[in-house]
Amino acid sequence: MLWEMKIERIFKKTGKFIVLFIFSVFTIFPFIWMLLSALKTKAEIMDVGAFFPKEYQWQNFVDVVFHSPLLKYVGNSLFISVVTLVLQIVTGAMIAYAIVFMAFKGRNALFAVIMGTYMLPTAATYIPSYIILANWNLLNTFTGLIISNCISIFGIFLLRQAFMQVPKGLIEAARIDGANHWTILWKVVCPMTKSSFITMGLMNFITCYNSYMWPSLITDSDEKMMVSQGLRKFFIEGGSYGTEWPKVMAGSALIVLPLLILFAFTQKWFISGIGGDTGMKG
Amino acid sequence: MKNKVDLKRMGSAWLFVLPALIPLIVFWIYPILRSIFISFTNWDYMSPTYDFVGFGNFTALFKDARFYDALWNTVVFTVGTLIPTIVLGLMLALLMQKAFRGKGIVQFILFSPWITPTVAVSIVWTWIYEPGTGIANTVLNLFGLPALQWIKSSDTAMLAVIIVTVWKSLGYAMIFYLSALEKVSAELYEASGLDGAKSWQRFRDVTIPCISPTTFFLVIITMVNSLQAYDQIQILTQGGPSGSTRTLLYMYYQLGFQEFNMGQATAVAIVLIIITVLLSVVQFTASKKWVHY
Numbered sequence: 001m002l003w004e005m006k007i008e009r010i011f012k013k014t015g016k017f018i019v020l021f022i023f024s025v026f027t028i029f030p031f032i033w034m035l036l037s038a039l040k041t042k043a044e045i046m047d048v049g050a051f052f053p054k055e056y057q058w059q060n061f062v063d064v065v066f067h068s069p070l071l072k073y074v075g076n077s078l079f080i081s082v083v084t085l086v087l088q089i090v091t092g093a094m095i096a097y098a099i100v101f102m103a104f105k106g107r108n109a110l111f112a113v114i115m116g117t118y119m120l121p122t123a124a125t126y127i128p129s130y131i132i133l134a135n136w137n138l139l140n141t142f143t144g145l146i147i148s149n150c151i152s153i154f155g156i157f158l159l160r161q162a163f164m165q166v167p168k169g170l171i172e173a174a175r176i177d178g179a180n181h182w183t184i185l186w187k188v189v190c191p192m193t194k195s196s197f198i199t200m201g202l203m204n205f206i207t208c209y210n211s212y213m214w215p216s217l218i219t220d221s222d223e224k225m226m227v228s229q230g231l232r233k234f235f236i237e238g239g240s241y242g243t244e245w246p247k248v249m250a251g252s253a254l255i256v257l258p259l260l261i262l263f264a265f266t267q268k269w270f271i272s273g274i275g276g277d278t279g280m281k282g
Numbered sequence: 283m284k285n286k287v288d289l290k291r292m293g294s295a296w297l298f299v300l301p302a303l304i305p306l307i308v309f310w311i312y313p314i315l316r317s318i319f320i321s322f323t324n325w326d327y328m329s330p331t332y333d334f335v336g337f338g339n340f341t342a343l344f345k346d347a348r349f350y351d352a353l354w355n356t357v358v359f360t361v362g363t364l365i366p367t368i369v370l371g372l373m374l375a376l377l378m379q380k381a382f383r384g385k386g387i388v389q390f391i392l393f394s395p396w397i398t399p400t401v402a403v404s405i406v407w408t409w410i411y412e413p414g415t416g417i418a419n420t421v422l423n424l425f426g427l428p429a430l431q432w433i434k435s436s437d438t439a440m441l442a443v444i445i446v447t448v449w450k451s452l453g454y455a456m457i458f459y460l461s462a463l464e465k466v467s468a469e470l471y472e473a474s475g476l477d478g479a480k481s482w483q484r485f486r487d488v489t490i491p492c493i494s495p496t497t498f499f500l501v502i503i504t505m506v507n508s509l510q511a512y513d514q515i516q517i518l519t520q521g522g523p524s525g526s527t528r529t530l531l532y533m534y535y536q537l538g539f540q541e542f543n544m545g546q547a548t549a550v551a552i553v554l555i556i557i558t559v560l561l562s563v564v565q566f567t568a569s570k571k572w573v574h575y
Contacts, residue, residue: 024388030403033409090301091301095302105296113311120555127313128314133467148309151302151305151306151309212516228399229401233470262397
């Protein structure tokens with residue numbers, strides 16, 4: 001009897017690890033394959049039988065770094081994402097603060113409108129937004145990319161949820177001490193809800209850095225391209241219509257690996273952010 | 283005196299609201315209203331003038347076979363990504379519930395696709411799917427299965443796009459479920475009076491209801507994301523072959539930004555908005571029945 005249970009338990013445990021192992025391999029495989037392909041020669045990559053490269057072609061990475069515009073795209077994406085993120089945090093924190101702590105007419109209506117836009121497909125705004133930027137001569141500019149993305153509805157939600165946990169009495173006490181709202185927001189509320197700010201920062205940074213559809217609609221000059229659009233251009237030129245697959249894979253790896261490393265160090269913020277603060281119950 | 287204070291207070295509140303409200307109006311609310319307006323015209327972007335065509339764009343759309351194909355593709359894509367993401371995400375979370383050696387690494391691996399750019403990983407998948415030299419067919423051969431044309435054939439292209447999408451979003455669902463499972467307390471299990479032997483019953487009667495808010499949230503998020511999927515379709519298939527992966531959103535892109543048929547494009551956008559609103563209403567109503575807070 002006892003033996004049977006023991007065997008059953010071992011069986012279950014092994015089964016669990018096998019399933020997790022299969023899924024992990026399935027998930028990580030494209031990344032490994034990307035790296036292996038990036039290190040092959042053009043001949044090797046076409047040979048189905050060759051799983052590993054005979055000699056690791058680090059030259060592919062050197063070529064991509066020094067003889068392609070990919071690093072420039074990375075720079076563009078970094079610059080745009082950082083500026084956008086700062087704007088999103090400031091505007092988001094301010095409006096969330098007003099909604100939670102300040103009494104004003106139309107507060108509920110305002111929140112209802114924001115909530116309504118949260119669900120709507122963003123793409124539905126693209127044609128008129130495109131025309132607005134065209135009228136302002138902001139197509140193909142960093143300014144256009146940044147201002148059209150300078151608020152984050154997700155961020156407003158996240159911060160509102162967090163601010164609601166801050167005791168109202170604390171705000172009133174600070175008001176009595178003579179602090180103004182701006183000071184209270186950044187000196188009292190922000191430190192107390194730091195984890196939500198970090199989560200929002202990481203999530204929105206990644207989203208902006210990776211974004212593709214909207215930037216590709218409003219930019220077509222090489223000078224202003226962000227990473228995703230630039231990588232696609234590189235791919236079209238070298239990959240699907242050429243035979244430069246190793247370089248395309250090296251380019252992809254160059255874009256993907258820093259993000260994976262960033263994620264390795266910040267994993268807990270993503271996980272706590274997804275699991276805890278953004279949940280339905282606030 | 284009191285009025286003056288009130289006014290001042292109102293003023294500072296709006297000062298805090300405006301930096302977000304102005305962009306919200308300019309780049310969200312106005313464009314949506316403007317889209318509704320354009321959907322009733324025959325504007326082609328190039329010419330400065332346009333005529334009102336009433337519901338012409340919508341009736342043309344409802345007569346267009348392409349539209350129904352796109353609608354059907356959207357349904358297939360949405361359901362095809364939703365079910366595996368939810369079911370497998372929950373399964374993985376259940377398996378990872380208890381601490382074990384290497385849990386952190388497994389979690390890192392499973393979640394990593396979510397933070398990488400869809401464009402970059404879709405390019406990698408394009409290479410994996412290559413019918414002649416790609417590794418996908420090598421793997422199929424290994425198991426004695428026939429090779430597929432993947433993104434090159436209209437029979438399998440949608441499947442290929444769905445696999446990439448599920449691959450990317452699975453870890454996200456898993457993390458959500460993991461934290462939801464943590465909150466299902468041990469006392470609740472004890473109170474249910476069911477011991478470990480009846481684990482399936484316990485799962486059905488205690489766990490599932492307890493995590494229903496998470497399921498509800500994930501269903502909405504996954505659906506909204508599926509309705510808006512663009513990056514992977516653009517890289518893998520461009521809506522092809524022969525329209526087999528053209529979703530409503532992709533049709534909107536093609537009509538608006540390739541054919542410059544702004545009236546029809548915005549009409550598709552309005553249909554998308556209506557679908558999203560309907561879905562939310564249905565889900566919120568249904569959630570009252572099966573979500574237990």
